[in-house]
Structure formats: C-alpha cells, structure tokens
Amino acid sequence: MSSPEKERETQVYMAKLAEQAERYEEMVECMKKVAKLDLELTVEERNLLSVGYKNVIDKHLIPSSTSGEATVFYYKMKGDYYRYLAEFKTDQDRKEAAEQSLKGYEAASATANTDLPSTRSVLV
Incomplete structure (x- = not known):
C-alpha cells in the first residue's frame, strides 16, 4: 500500500x-x-x-456566537450540512436529515428576522 x-x-x-x-x-x-x-x-x-x-x-x-449575523451564518451552515447528508441518505435517515436541515434554516431565518436589519447581505 x-x-x-x-x-x-x-x-x-x-x-x-x-x-x-x-x-x-x-x-x-x-x-x-x-x-x-x-x-x-x-x-x-x-x-x-x-x-x-x-x-x-x-x-x-x-x-x-454573540452577534445575530454570526448566529444566522452558523444556523444556515448547519442547515446546509444536513441538506448535504440528506442527498445521499435513504429512507428514514434521509427524512431525519431533511427535517434537521429545515430546522437549521428555520432557526437562521428566525434569528435573521429578529436580530438583523433587512439590509444585511446574509439575508439575501
């Protein structure tokens, strides 16, 4: 080898x-x-x-993370990672990864809506 x-x-x-x-x-x-x-x-x-x-x-x-922008970034990243996992998982594992991905994106969106001004580029 x-x-x-x-x-x-x-x-x-x-x-x-x-x-x-x-x-x-x-x-x-x-x-x-x-x-x-x-x-x-x-x-x-x-x-x-x-x-x-x-x-x-x-x-x-x-x-x-102490800033809204950092928190949004990390929650979005978490959603992305679970989305990537869902792409090659099957059956129940795929469903669970997709649900976790959605939770990450929803947490990012909720944090962005409450902690960031609407002009922040991370919202785009």
Missing part, C-alpha cells in the same frame, strides 16, 4: 474513533488531513467530514 493510501486509511480510522468518542474537533482534524491528500473523498469520507463539522458548529460555534 502506498504512503498516501496508508495515511488515508489511518486518518479515516482515527476519525471514526473520534466520532465514537464524540471528540468532533479531532474528527475534523483527521478528515482535514485526508482532504489534504488531494484525492477524491469517498461517500463515507464526505460523511465523516460533514458530521465532524456539523457537531463543531452545534457544540461550539452556535453557543459562543
């Missing part, structure tokens, strides 16, 4: 372990290393990357 392939395998394995331990920052770091190998990501790898970032957004970025 060549070096990039071995590195890929190792980092994907480590990302899965990090996910099981709910250590999402480490999961993201592992998947960033895979992305830097400049190889097309598999469906599983894309899913790991998306799950890692989604959880970092939920656990750290949304709770620590």
Whole structure:
C-alpha cells in the first residue's frame, strides 16, 4: 500500500474513533488531513467530514456566537450540512436529515428576522 493510501486509511480510522468518542474537533482534524491528500473523498469520507463539522458548529460555534449575523451564518451552515447528508441518505435517515436541515434554516431565518436589519447581505 502506498504512503498516501496508508495515511488515508489511518486518518479515516482515527476519525471514526473520534466520532465514537464524540471528540468532533479531532474528527475534523483527521478528515482535514485526508482532504489534504488531494484525492477524491469517498461517500463515507464526505460523511465523516460533514458530521465532524456539523457537531463543531452545534457544540461550539452556535453557543459562543454573540452577534445575530454570526448566529444566522452558523444556523444556515448547519442547515446546509444536513441538506448535504440528506442527498445521499435513504429512507428514514434521509427524512431525519431533511427535517434537521429545515430546522437549521428555520432557526437562521428566525434569528435573521429578529436580530438583523433587512439590509444585511446574509439575508439575501
């Protein structure tokens, strides 16, 4: 096995372990290393990357955002990640991802309507 392939395998394995331990920052770091190998990501790898970032957004970025604009941005990003997950999930998993995506977009819209002036570019 060549070096990039071995590195890929190792980092994907480590990302899965990090996910099981709910250590999402480490999961993201592992998947960033895979992305830097400049190889097309598999469906599983894309899913790991998306799950890692989604959880970092939920656990750290949304709770620590102090401006309406930042909060809207992160909720929209959360909606986007779930939408991406819904694109390749099936059956009940697809339905759940789509529902979570809608919740993210609705939270972004509600925050934008209450906390941002109508002229902010993030609303467009």
